[in-house]
Amino acid sequence: EAGVTQFPSHSVIEKGQTVTLRCDPISGHDNLYWYRRVMGKEIKFLLHFVKESKQDESGMPNNRFLAERTGGTYSTLKVQPAELEDSGVYFCASSQQGLTGELFFGEGSRLTVL
Amino acid sequence: GQNIDQPTEMTATEGAIVQINCTYQTSGFNGLFWYQQHAGEAPTFLSYNVLDGLEEKGRFSSFLSRSKGYSYLLLKELQMKDSASYLCAVFGVAGTYKYIFGTGTRLKVLA
Numbered sequence: 073e074a075g076v077t078q079f080p081s082h083s084v085i086e087k088g089q090t091v092t093l094r095c096d097p098i099s100g101h102d103n104l105y106w107y108r109r110v111m112g113k114e115i116k117f118l119l120h121f122v123k124e125s126k127q128d129e130s131g132m133p134n135n136r137f138l139a140e141r142t143g144g145t146y147s148t149l150k151v152q153p154a155e156l157e158d159s160g161v162y163f164c165a166s167s168q169q170g171l172t173g174e175l176f177f178g179e180g181s182r183l184t185v186l
Numbered sequence: 187g188q189n190i191d192q193p194t195e196m197t198a199t200e201g202a203i204v205q206i207n208c209t210y211q212t213s214g215f216n217g218l219f220w221y222q223q224h225a226g227e228a229p230t231f232l233s234y235n236v237l238d239g240l241e242e243k244g245r246f247s248s249f250l251s252r253s254k255g256y257s258y259l260l261l262k263e264l265q266m267k268d269s270a271s272y273l274c275a276v277f278g279v280a281g282t283y284k285y286i287f288g289t290g291t292r293l294k295v296l297a
Contacts, residue, residue: 076228105285114190115229115273115287127283163228174219174231175285 074098076178078164084184090152093181097146097166104147105167105175106139110160118162121147133158154185190288192274197294202264206291208257208274216278219285220248220259223271232272233259261293269295 077096085091097104106118118137119129123144132139136155141147151158161182165175190210198204208218217236221229235241235250235257247260259272274288 103283107287112289114289115275117284117286120283130282131284174234175221175229177221177228177230179226179228 076164076166076176078162078178078181080181081179082182082184084186085154086186087156088153090150091154091183093149093151093162093164093183095147095149095164095178097164098176101166101168101176102144103167103173104141105165106147106149107163107165108160109163109180110157115163118149151183154183156185159183159185190274190276190286192272192288192291194289195292195294197296198264199296200264200266203260203262204264204293206259206261206272206274206293208259208288210255210257210274210276210288212255212276212279212286214280215276217276218248218250218257219275219277220246220257221273221275223273223290225270229273264295266295266297269293 079094083091102123104121107115109115117131120127121141124141138150161180163177163180165177167173167175192208219234220232222232223229232246233248235248240249245262250257271290271292273290275285277285
């Protein structure tokens with residue numbers, strides 16, 4: 073069974089440009105989370121989908137960040153326009169229905185904004 | 187706030203036992219998780235505590251005391267491959283569905 077996959081693994085862009093990160097969760101997992109880790113800091117919650125609905129987006133830094141999960145399958149996280157402080161590793165994680173299960177993480181998408 | 191504190195780095199010897207502590211300042215959560223993350227890889231699930239006490243899974247055990255705001259991960263019979271970061275996370279604070287992570291503890295296992 074395929075795990076959580078993320079694309080791209082690494083993206084280098086200039087300030088002001090746009091980047092879209094994609095996450096394919098494990099098939100059948102209703103819960104999908106986006107997290108971000110900036111260098112030296114903890115992994116921080118961005119938002120949580122249950123199927124196609126945003127359950128909690130309280131961690132989204134600002135309106136330059138837009139997440140979608142059309143059809144309740146894969147999700148995208150768009151940053152537009154990117155700023156220097158957006159650099160970090162963006163992790164996607166999924167879990168089965170019910171909210172006490174373990175999270176399965178992707179390997180992350182490293183974003184570098186120059 | 188929900189500060190979750192872990193030591194930044196620890197070093198131990200192959201074959202030894204190491205305890206990684208996690209303290210938190212939060213009230214009311216569903217459970218506490220431990221994840222392992224090797225450099226450049228995805229975090230992977232190790233252990234999960236809902237009730238106070240010890241959960242044992244092979245060489246790894248995790249302990250939770252809600253009254254003391256404290257958890258630890260115990261690794262026995264350390265192997266070189268256990269060199270990794272260990273992340274403590276609380277889930278379901280104040281009725282939310284978020285996992286809130288600590289900064290992680292980088293463990294180095296020496297031969």
